[in-house]
Amino acid sequence: MKRLILSLAAGAALVSATQAAAQPGFPTTPPRPQGAPRISLPQPQRMQLPNGLTVMYVRQPELPVVSAVLVTRGAGTADEPGDLPGLSSFTANMLDEGAAGMDALQLADALDLLGASLSTGSGTDAAQSNLYVLRQNFPRALQLMADVVTRPDFPEREVSRLRDERLTALARAKDEATTIAGNAFASLVYGGQHPYGRVPSAESTRGLDRARVQAFHASRYRPENSTLILVGDVDAAQMQPMIAQAFGGWRAQGAAMQMGTAPAAPTIGRTTVYLIDKPGAAQSEIRIGHPGVARDNPDYFPLLVLNTMLGGTFTSRLNTNLRETHGWAYGARSSYSMFRGAGPFTAAAGVQTNATDSALVEFFRELNRIRTEPVSADELQKIKSFVALRLPDQLETTQDVAGNLANLETYGLNASYFDDYVQRVMAVTADDLRRVANQYVRPENSVVVVVGDRSVVEAGIRAANVGPVEIRDVTEFVRE
Template sequence: MRSRLFSLVALSLLGGTPLLHAQGAALPASTTPPRLAAPKALQLPTMVERTLPNGLRLVIVEQHELPVVDAQLVIRTGTEADPAGKAGLATLTANMLDEGAGSRDALALAEEIGFLAVRLGTFAALEQSTVSLHSTRTTLDSAMALMADVVLRPTFPEKEFTRLKSERLTALLQEQDRGPAMADRAFSALVFGEAHPYGRSVNGTRESVEPMGLDEVKQFWRTYYRPNNATLVLVGDLSVNEAQALATAAFGGWERGTVPPVTYARAQAPSSTSIHIVDKPKAAQSSFRIGTIGVPRRTADYYPLMVMNTALGGSFTSRLNNTLREVKGYTYGAGSSFSMRREAGPFTARAEVVSAKTDSALIEFMKELRGMRTPMPADELAKVKRYLRLGYADGFESTSDIASQVAGLVPTGLPLSTLGAFDAGIARVTAADVQRVAARYLDPTKLRIVIAGDRASIEPALKATKIAPVDVRDMRGRPVLVP
């Protein structure tokens, strides 16, 4: 009897017969989902600010649960400072930092990182360049000294520069055969213009990277990698005084300098909707990028926009994903986002759609964008706000998470108190707020619609939708003459 019951239970778990009570009666099916408790207020750790005499700002967060420390050094300059015709310079500069530093060449540096069992990374984005470190408490002194070598004493070996540049050129060539990358590049250029930093790829182009020399990399580093242009975030198992002493020992001798401001003209949002095809012959799918210029991170509409976008395309159960994936089956996933930067970044709705349904998918995209401008039902509003409030704590689970959250405030200059204001900010959002920001920022008559796909098969159907005029562009957004 016991073996028979065991078999029935096992079969049930594998999707066979219903699970039985010991007496043989079937368990009742559950038809009511569990009730979620009200979101609890998130208690953030204390964040302490200090400034070294050379101008380096410190943000220190004590977390003593585990003997680890995460550090992020954020330079408040990124690819936006790439000179005209030199797109990709900031990212190449960041990539070169750990290719040899202090007395170590690239191989010796990699061996030291392995010996200390630390993680060290360097990268650049639009508005920042970052060096990150994860270390145990016992190896922190040595790890911080290594990090300081990478930031203050990179050797910029010619051999490694040649290799990195060759890898970059190969990657740029590969992008020309990838629909999503083609759509991303063309969309940015069409929304902001190629002359605007937001309209260029952070990796540059073949024309900008190929002639780039090592002296230009060194000059970018000398100009922008200065303590008075940087913030060091330290999170983990150390006291404020210990953190300040470590930072002083590692970076106290870093010389401050005059950092030129980065300026550029403000981009103009489109005045009408247009459809632009980036031709990828015989492509099995079409890469959609739909949007316009959005808002800067400092916008007063931040919280209503978070709620509105989460409902539209910011979660798996969003309207776009539900319609295009679950109901229609056109894609594996669809979504939307506001990239909020120091200045207004893009609003983008996106999906990779089976080619035969390109026109149908566009119709559904436009329906959902229009529908977002009508009042949001109370149950949907409550669900979205709960989703955001409950999920916010995920960003503070580890020392690395906390460091990233703090570092994310640096480029925009937002105060540390911003992190603790999220829960109350989302809780205050009303349906009227959501409708107001949707009406203001989601105008279906003023969009750039970029679709990278097989022009021969998708162009006639796109024109037949009569949603907007259709033309053909290359992956930089430039017009293409077609027969």
């Protein structure tokens, strides 16, 4: 009876929809997206403390909240000692494990009572601390943030605990194909001596002791290299004295460190496939790529459109090919990681083991096709509209705005970057795409990493003739 009722209901709904469609004025075609809106953020108000700390205020008073991001340039992975990979993230993760005499639980309790969230971490070129709190609780939460960044205690017990957790993760990583592939790709593209190619080992992780963490913090966390970005219900006249009280005791060490340029990326010769055996693997992890471009590259916008078309969205060429057309992968993607130096261009997917060789062929088909075949006007317009119409979503919340401004500060870009973002995206032409594709996508000079069951995939990979095949061991890239 229930099934009959549901069938009758479905039939009635279909009749109703048909009748509605027959009525004059009922839409019969899907709506077309309108032009992307011009985005104009409030102009940040910049101030500075005597110790060199820059403070940016962006007033968005619609909600009584404050998002604060403190970005410290020169405290990222690219700036850590070569023999201690992981030191920057270890230091950042330790900041909220005890500060100004409070232990980690006391800090967490104090933040909970304020309804605030506070997180710390580091990226390639900078470290960040992120605070989100109601405006009325901002003064106390700001002091806790300042304590965490400028007066961390680095308790020995917490240092040991976090170090043990990382050693456990390293031991587990030798069984994780995605970690193996990521480590191998970075190491083979850049080499173990380049900041972008270094990967932690058990030996280097055991060297992360309290003294080294303290030394890195003392030398790298400096007010003259930091910017505090405040977005939301903020007022510079009211808040600047609070900032001075919280961060005024953070001692400068002289002129701001000049970031300079990262070491030059190595040149990749003939494309080579590096096969790493993982017996019994249900799928193969594939990484293809080479050094790409730095964040200040003048072709940023053509590359943004190019990568979105190639592998930067669900409807991209790579994902459509490997997932939708062939069903070999849950997802295929590509990216340009842009840092102070030339970060990697990467095309990646986890594919069915029995389709490893075929997937490699299709990867290279798409990498070559985007260089040689003209892009249709319809596809180009669709991709540009997608990129442009996503911008409002990326600036929807105060946290989004603060995070994006922190990224601009890291790379010395002005906040006016967003003012003509849409116009610069929409100005990209098919000729621009052809030019940057041929300049910055190099399938003939790439590192190819395959982590999979060698007994199943090796013969097919060699037959695919993508390039010479070298067999490498997991222990080269995940060292306990």
